[in-house]
Amino acid sequence: MADVPTCPICGKPTVTAFRPFCSRRCASIDLGRWFSEDYRVPSEPSDESTENSVEEDDLPA
Structure with missing residues (x-):
């Protein structure tokens, strides 16, 4: 007998x-959870924050 996939929200087929x-x-409940940021995709910090920061050597004297 084949396994029937179940709904990740309520467990029904x-x-x-x-x-x-x-x-x-x-489906709407799941979408709402994404919009309210209940779900998050893990990521590594980007280098953009360091690229856009001003270093002391770059400041005018």
Whole structure:
């Protein structure tokens, strides 16, 4: 017997039209969590902050 994928929000079997979710409601809940920053993608600090900073040697005397 094949394993049926389940909705990551409620655990019900997924529906092809809303995959990987079971309904539009669960898809909207997930999207809301991304918008409210409940989910985050880990990343390394960028070098941009150091490139845009002014060093003491660059300041006029």
